[in-house]
Amino acid sequence: MIESKILKSDESCILNPKSETLNWTANLSMATSNLKSRISDLRCRTRPISKFLLFGILFLLGLAIFTYAQDAPRTVWDGVYNEEQAQRGRAVFLDQCSNCHGRDLEGADMTPALTGGAFMANWDGLTLGDLADRIRVSMPLNSPGTLSRQQTVDVVAFILRFDQFPAGKEELPREVPALKQILFKARP
Amino acid sequence: MWQVPHGDTPDGVRNNAALKGLNIPKTGQGGSVGLLVTKTVVVVGDPQVTTTPDHPRGAMLRAYDKTTGKEVGALLMPAPQSGSPMTYSVNGTQYIVVAVSGGNYSGEYIAYRLPADAR
DSSP states (O other): OHHHHHHHHHHHHHHSTTOHHHHHHHHHGGGSOHHHHHHHHHHHHHHHHHHHHHHHHHHHHHHHHHHHHHHOOEEGGGOOSOHHHHHHHHHHHHHHTHHHHOTTSOOBTTBOOSSSHHHHHHHTTSBHHHHHHHHHHHOSTTSTTOSOHHHHHHHHHHHHHHTTOOOOSSOOOSOHHHHTTEEOOSOO | OOOOOOSOOOHHHHTOGGGTTOOOOOOOOOOOOOOEEOSSEEEEEOSSOBOOSSSOSBEEEEEEETTTOOEEEEEEESSOBOSOOEEEEETTEEEEEEEEEETTEEEEEEEEEOOGGGO
C-alpha cells in the first residue's frame, strides 16, 4: 500500500523534468514512511511552478527597465553640465583652442566651427563620449593628447553653453562610458 | 548660368516639428567646401552629415553637369568633405580623391574610380 503510493509520486516527478532531486528524495523515503513521500510529492508538484513565476517576474521587471532606458536616454537638453564647469572650459578653450576655432567658435578655412548648422548636423545623434574622444585623440592639433580628461570635458561643457544648451546642477563626468550615455541632439 | 541647391536638406530642418506637414523642397546646406571642375562635370561633396530615407548617416559626393547644373551622379561618403576634391590618372584609370572628416570621424583621404566594367 505504502509502496504503491510512493511509486505514484515517483512517476509524477519523472514526468516533470525539473524535479530530479525531489525524485531522488522520494526514492530514499521508500523504506521509511508515506509521510515523507507525501511531502516530496507535494514539493515535486509545487516547486517548478514557483520557479517559473519567479523567472517570469524577473523577466518582466528587466524588460520594463530596459524599455524605460531605451525610451529616455539623457540628452544635451537635460542640463548635463554646470555653469562653473563651463567657466573653467572657457579658460581652457581661449588658451588652447581659440587660435584655430576662433573666440566665437566660428572656425576658419580649414578649421570646423563648433557652433552653427554644420556643427549641429555633424554631431547630431552621436554622444558626448564621441565628442570628448575626438578632442582627446586629435586636439589641440599641434600637441594632441596634452589636455587632461578634466580639461577635455570642461571644454565640452563650454561648447554646450556657447551653443545654448541648458546648464544644470551637476558637472559632466570625466569618464567616457558615462559620457557615451549622453546623446548629442541638435533639437530637443 | 545656373544655380542649384547643394546638399540634402539638413536633418534639423527636415525633422523639425515646427515644419511638420509642410512640403520643404531640397534646401541645400550651409558650409564652405571646395570643388573640382573637369571637362564635363563639377564635383563637390556635401558639407554636412545627414541621415535620410535614401541613405544612412553620411554625406554625399556629387557630380553636376557643368553646362546645366543637373546632378548626374552621387555616392555616399562616411563623413563630409573637408578639403577640395582633386583628380589624377594612373595607367589610363582616372581617380577622384577627397579629404573627409566631421563629427567623430577623423580625417582621411578616400580615392574613388569607376568600376572596371564602366571604364
